[in-house]
Amino acid sequence: MISTTIQVAGVKDTINQLGKIDKQLQKDFKDEAIAIAAPAVKAAQAAYFVVPLSGMKYNWQSEGRTRKNFPFTVAAAVKGVRVKFDTRRGAVGVILIEQSNPAAAIFETAGRANANKLGDQLGFVGEGRTRLIGPAVYRARKGVERDMENMITKTQTEIQRGLK
DSSP: OOOOOOOOOOOOHHHHHHHOHHHHHHHHHHHHHHHHHHHHHHHHHOOOOOSSSGGGGBBBTTTTSSSOOOOHHHHHHHHHHHEEOOOOOOOSOOOOEEEEHHHHHHHHHHHHHHOOOHHHHHHHOTTTTOSSSHHHHHHHHHOOOOOHHHHHHHHHHHHHHHOO
């Protein structure tokens, strides 16, 4: 009989090990994480209730590009808020709440790295910050963080126990 012990150090490793053991376990883990993150996602979605600048409701694209950046619609911005899992080697975050709608993502970050007309019109946003999604998730994080931590610890313990 061969005995194998795999030590799981973090969330990224936990998700990756679940995929190696059983894809269904990994899927269940992600489904549970999405359910736990639901209050924070709902808070971020609720932050979008109006088009920030009147010109953002029109079709337009950056000069020299073929991809359309706008129009910004509240419904698309709300739909764009989602939970994403990033288990790549260099990833900083593993379980992320992100904005996938291009117009809303541009609104969230315009002007934070370099000054530009859109960023000036929308107002200051600090480097590494967002306008609506970050503060909304930050306010809704208390119960989510605790529940997520408990779920991850439970999963790590089950993996360790199951592999011994």
